[in-house]
Amino acid sequence: MSNLVIVDYEVGNISSLTNALLKLKIDHIVTDKIKKIEAANIIILPGVGSFDKAMSMIKKKNILRSLEKCKNQNKKIIGICVGMQILATLGYENKITKGLNFIEGNVKKINKSKNYRLPIMNWYEVKSNKKDDLKINNKIFYFLHSYSFNCKNKADLFYYCNSHNTKIPAVINKGNVYGIQFHPEKSGKNGLSLLQKIITGS
């Protein structure tokens, strides 16, 4: 029985992520079942759709409490893209929506600036904000988003990238909760190595 679950909110592209894990030979299941989520040791919230849509699906499927339980049991939780954003206290996409509040902060639209377009759809080098524990300092990853996570506590910002004349949070971390703004499953070899590292710790 696998102890890694990918939570299925029924929208968007999950197969890229499952195929990346297959490539890495990491066992996993894709599920929206409460029992399976609660039995897992590692929970991945994948990057699909919008903040409000993701939260409404989580509520509709009655898995909000399961996720909170996993967090309180100090299980590893990894959010990717929108899955990272919903770790926040509040989201401002389409309408103001309460998030999981696993890492304090809010998710707002990135300010427009000259010669930069939104959505962000590009490859950026990430920079370490503290220790380079994930060994990805200066490595390049693929970002695809218009909203960004503003951490309330600066200590929760793990890596960032520079774009739109600002620092865009790339990886956030608090305890055993990790949020990845970019798409490791779409970032070539660098992305695959990071998934391996963050899931297995090696």
Next chain:
Amino acid sequence: MDKLRIIPNLEIKEDFVVKGFQYEGVRKIDNPKIIAEKLYKSGADEIIFIDTVASLYKRNNLFDVIDYASKNIFIPVTVGGGIKNLKDIYKLLRAGADKVCINTHGIKNKQLIKDASREFGSQCIVLFVQSKFIEQEYFCLTDNSRENSGLKVIDWIKEAEQLGVGEILLSSVDRDGSNQGYDRKLIQKACSIVKVPLIPHGGCGSLNDILELIKENKSLNAFSSSSFIYELNYDVKKIKNYLRKKKINIRYE
């Protein structure tokens, strides 16, 4: 400045990547899976697959290619051709596409663009524009460039942005397959009004064509090509080596 994305654009007919001149008289190039894998390994930043006969046969035939790509190619994949409703988009995304690009049915039913952007997020809805210069104006063609919609390119880009598209693939039918260089007038015009990322396509015939395009349009962070990349034997690295020497910011690893 942002990095410049190099995005090969593979037009597919039945089981082959094909290339024509002004989207007509196509010749077979090779198997899409083989080409895609070579492009991934040589440093392509994204890949676009377009089923060129999907509108005609009323279905997208690329599921096999998408499935292969999502298992072997870990960069973003955009898929287009014959997408007519939200269910089509859902199926393509579920199969492993990261973005979808829409032309014909977005023009025939503008609500599709609006609903799709809302449902799946702007970031995965790409507007595909096939531009043709007719009587001193750029018009949008549909049905793989067989029909003139009567919509002006600039008007449609503005409207589609309002409807919620997250990116625009702007192809010049006049230059397609010609190797005469990008339609610089068209691209400059589009760049001056567009607010989302724009991917110019059509006509690239040399490394210098790319450089000129980038120097003229500071806001560009991507370009697309098909025949020129086939001529280079799918070796995207040759383009990257050149651009790097010219101090253009690209992904290089």
